[in-house]
Amino acid sequence: MGQAAPSGPEKPSHTEVAALPRGGGRLEGGSRNAGRSAQEGLTRTLVTGSDASRGIPCLGAGSLGGARPGLSGAGTPRGGGGGGGSSVCLDPARVRNRSRPEGFRSRARGRLRTSCSGSVAGSAAGSTAGPSGPPPPASTWTMGPPGGSPGGPSGGSPAQIPSHSMQGDPATFRAALRGLLNCGRFSDVRFLVGQDRREVLAHRCLLTSRCDYFRQLLNAESPGGGAPQEPVVLADVPPEAFLLVLEFLYTNSVTLDRRTVLEVLISSLEYGLCELRELCVEFVVQNLDVELVCEALQVAVTFGLRLLRERCLHFIDGHAQAVLRTPAFHELSSAALIPVLRSDRLAVDEVELIAATRHWARVSSAVLEQPMEQVAQAVVRELRLPLLSPSELSSLEEQNRAEPFIPVEQIAEAWKCHALRRGEGTRGIQGRRRKGTTPREHHRYLEVQSK
Numbered sequence: 001m002g003q004a005a006p007s008g009p010e011k012p013s014h015t016e017v018a019a020l021p022r023g024g025g026r027l028e029g030g031s032r033n034a035g036r037s038a039q040e041g042l043t044r045t046l047v048t049g050s051d052a053s054r055g056i057p058c059l060g061a062g063s064l065g066g067a068r069p070g071l072s073g074a075g076t077p078r079g080g081g082g083g084g085g086s087s088v089c090l091d092p093a094r095v096r097n098r099s100r101p102e103g104f105r106s107r108a109r110g111r112l113r114t115s116c117s118g119s120v121a122g123s124a125a126g127s128t129a130g131p132s133g134p135p136p137p138a139s140t141w142t143m144g145p146p147g148g149s150p151g152g153p154s155g156g157s158p159a160q161i162p163s164h165s166m167q168g169d170p171a172t173f174r175a176a177l178r179g180l181l182n183c184g185r186f187s188d189v190r191f192l193v194g195q196d197r198r199e200v201l202a203h204r205c206l207l208t209s210r211c212d213y214f215r216q217l218l219n220a221e222s223p224g225g226g227a228p229q230e231p232v233v234l235a236d237v238p239p240e241a242f243l244l245v246l247e248f249l250y251t252n253s254v255t256l257d258r259r260t261v262l263e264v265l266i267s268s269l270e271y272g273l274c275e276l277r278e279l280c281v282e283f284v285v286q287n288l289d290v291e292l293v294c295e296a297l298q299v300a301v302t303f304g305l306r307l308l309r310e311r312c313l314h315f316i317d318g319h320a321q322a323v324l325r326t327p328a329f330h331e332l333s334s335a336a337l338i339p340v341l342r343s344d345r346l347a348v349d350e351v352e353l354i355a356a357t358r359h360w361a362r363v364s365s366a367v368l369e370q371p372m373e374q375v376a377q378a379v380v381r382e383l384r385l386p387l388l389s390p391s392e393l394s395s396l397e398e399q400n401r402a403e404p405f406i407p408v409e410q411i412a413e414a415w416k417c418h419a420l421r422r423g424e425g426t427r428g429i430q431g432r433r434r435k436g437t438t439p440r441e442h443h444r445y446l447e448v449q450s451k
Contacts, residue, residue, distance in 0.1 A: 174251040180206075181246055189218065190231040191242070198239040199231070202246060210249045213271040238263050248276050256283045258292055262299055269303050281308050288315050294328035294336075301336040309339075316340055320348035320436060324356035330363040334379050341382035342429075347436035350387040354396065357383060358405055373404045380406045385414035386431045389440050393418070418442060 180186075180203065187201040207214040221232055234242065241263035248254040254276065256264065265280035267273075284296050285308065293315050300309035316323050323329055332340075337360065340346070346353065361376035368375060383406070388396065393414055400406050417431065431446035 174253055177250045178247065181250055182243065192231045192233045192235075193237055193242045194239045195235060196239075197233070197235075200239065200242060200246070207246075207249060211271055211273060237267060241267050245271065245273070245276070248273065248279075254279060256280065258287055261287075262292075262295055265299060266303070281305065284308060285311050288312065290319055290322045290326060291328065293319075293323060294326060294332055297340075298328075298332055298336045301333070301339075313339055313343060317343055317345040317435070318347055320346045321352065324348065324352065329356065330360045332360065334364075334375070337379055338382055341379065344432060344434055346434045348434070349436055349438045350384055350434070351392060354383055354385075358399075358403075361405055362403075371404070373407070376405060377407075380410065382429075383410075384430050384432065384434070385410060386417040386446060387433060387437055387440070387443070388414065389442065390418055417446065420445075 182201050184201055187203055189202045189204045189207065191200040191202065192198070193200050204218055208218055209215075217232065221230070238260070240260050244254055244256070244260060244264045245267050254264070256279070261280055261283050265277060265284070268276040268280060284292070288296065288311065293312050296308060297312035297316070299305065300312055337357075341353065341357065357376070357379060361372045361379070364370075364375045365372045385393065385396070385406075393411070396406070397411055400408075400411065413430070433443060433446075437443075
């Protein structure tokens with residue numbers, strides 16, 4: 001009997017598909033399979049990566065009449081040579097749809113764009129190289145704006161999408177970092193703060209990235225860059241103020257109150273935290289009162305904060321009588337007291353101002369352990385003794401004998417002003433009345449007579 005004719009072309013198994021050469025669809029020992037493959041226009045290519053084990057057949061880019069944007073990023077012109085290195089992996093469902101019209105495939109290609117210009121040329125070069133040629137470079141993807149753009153698939157460079165910075169909830173972020181304040185979790189720096197050496201835990205990487213002072217301090221403590229073996233002692237800083245400084249470094253926010261704001265302000269100046277300094281100054285200016293103003297003035301004068309100094313002096317001018325009675329006024333340095341006594345806008349009479357200055361000199365003498373006259377030498381020059389009446393000047397002279405406070409020469413100059421009441425008057429600051437000066441009969445002689 002004759003040999004039975006084959007019933008049809010044999011379908012290659014998955015194993016056979018994986019063994020097909022990259023450049024064509026010819027199976028060894030079977031020309032009919034090759035014809036079948038050529039008839040269908042199907043180029044079978046081995047899949048690398050996770051799909052290789054599944055044996056899924058893949059369509060070469062050249063078999064579908066052009067590139068498949070969105071899948072391979074490159075393609076071979078229709079009717080081109082072998083499969084080349086640019087291939088598209090399709091599942092069996094996609095293989096069944098390979099006979100759809102070209103118009104459908106063109107619309108599908110128009111939905112996505114590849115940002116890799118010249119990809120067709122790259123694929124053609126790959127197909128010429130044959131199976132042994134290197135695969136083309138991977139494409140870079142950019143999603144275009146809705147509705148397309150002139151730089152889309154029709155030609156030209158793709159449109160660039162501007163970046164937009166998005167931010168999460170700041171409160172959540174601050175709360176998370178605030179939880180690390182003085183917390184042993186991942187901490188690698190230990191401080192002993194204040195006179196009582198209170199232990200405060202911190203994180204080196206955060207402190208050194210936020211503050212130059214701590215970067216230099218911790219590098220000096222541990223030149224190798226690791227955590228200091230011994231605790232860092234900060235004896236001159238109140239623990240409450242130091243924790244508030246750390247709160248700002250960790251969260252970029254700080255909780256201030258009248259009791260601690262000046263200590264935090266001083267710490268911000270010492271650590272070079274300009275932003276924290278501005279926050280503290282703003283808080284003090286908005287919350288100035290009789291009890292706070294003298295302490296704020298002292299800080300402003302000591303550290304050269306001009307804005308805060310002017311605001312404090314302006315407040316004292318309008319509330320002088322109440323400010324003179326506060327303990328903080330008697331604790332001012334001479335450098336801070338002099339601009340107060342020099343003001344013409346003080347709403348207080350000279351008798352009260354002299355009495356307050358005497359009390360200040362008494363306190364400063366006890367603190368500095370120096371005679372009152374020596375402590376008050378620069379300050380009393382700003383007192384305007386010619387504004388006193390003769391009786392008030394006599395009383396002052398008696399007190400000064402019992403407790404030397406004002407130079408005798410200065411009192412003599414005041415008596416001279418009374419003696420020259422019919423003359424040209426007294427020129428200069430000594431005879432100029434303040435805003436709160438009580439009028440007296442002899443004051444008209446202190447004014448410069450107009451010619």
